[in-house]
Amino acid sequence: MLDIGGSHGLYSIELCRKNPALSSTILELPGAVDEASAIAAREGMSDRVKHRSGNALTDDLGEALYDLVVINNVVHHFTVPQNNELARRIHRALKPGGLYGIGEFIRRDTPRTGDVIGAMGSLYFALTSASGTWSEAEIRGWQKQAGFKTEKAMALMSLPGWKMVLARK
C-alpha cells in the first residue's frame, strides 16, 4: 500500500499488523520524514513500513504498483485541481481492482445542518493552509473523474464526522 502524508505511520502500522501480507510505503514531505520514521522504528515495523521522502503533488507515483492507496487528513491542504490531478495519478498507480481511500472530516453539502466540526475545520484550514474541508460528494467527484467506481464509505463510531471515502479501480 501507499500511505500519502502518512506522517507517524501509525495507520500503516496497524493495517500491516492486521494483514501480515501487507507492506506500506509512506510518502511524506522531507521535513517530516526523520521524526516520523523514528516513530515507525519504535513500533518495530521498519521491515514492512518504510518512509519515502517526497511531494505527493509532484512526484511520480508509478503505474500498477499498489493494491491500496490511502490519504488520511491531507486533502484539506489541496485545491480542487490538485485533488483531481492526484486522483488521476493514484488511479494510474493502483493495480486493477485496487482501492483508493480518502479519510477526512466531512463537511455537509449545505450549511446550517448541525455540522460544527466540518464547518470549523473548513475555516481553520482556509486560515492556516491553502484549502478547507470537503463534502462527501466533492470527494466522490475527484474519484469519479479519475475513473474510479464508488465503494461504500466507512464511518467510525469513535471519530464522529470523519469518514473513509472508498473507491475501486
Ligand SMILES: C[S@@+](CC[C@H](N)C(=O)[O-])C[C@H]1O[C@@H](n2cnc3c(N)ncnc32)[C@H](O)[C@@H]1O
Ligand atoms: C494532518 S497530517 C495527517 C497525518 C496522518 N495521515 C494522520 O491522519 O494522522 C498531514 C500530513 O500531510 C503531509 N503532507 C502535506 N502535504 C503533502 C504533500 N504535498 N506530499 C506529501 N505529504 C504531504 C504533512 O507533512 C503532514 O504530515
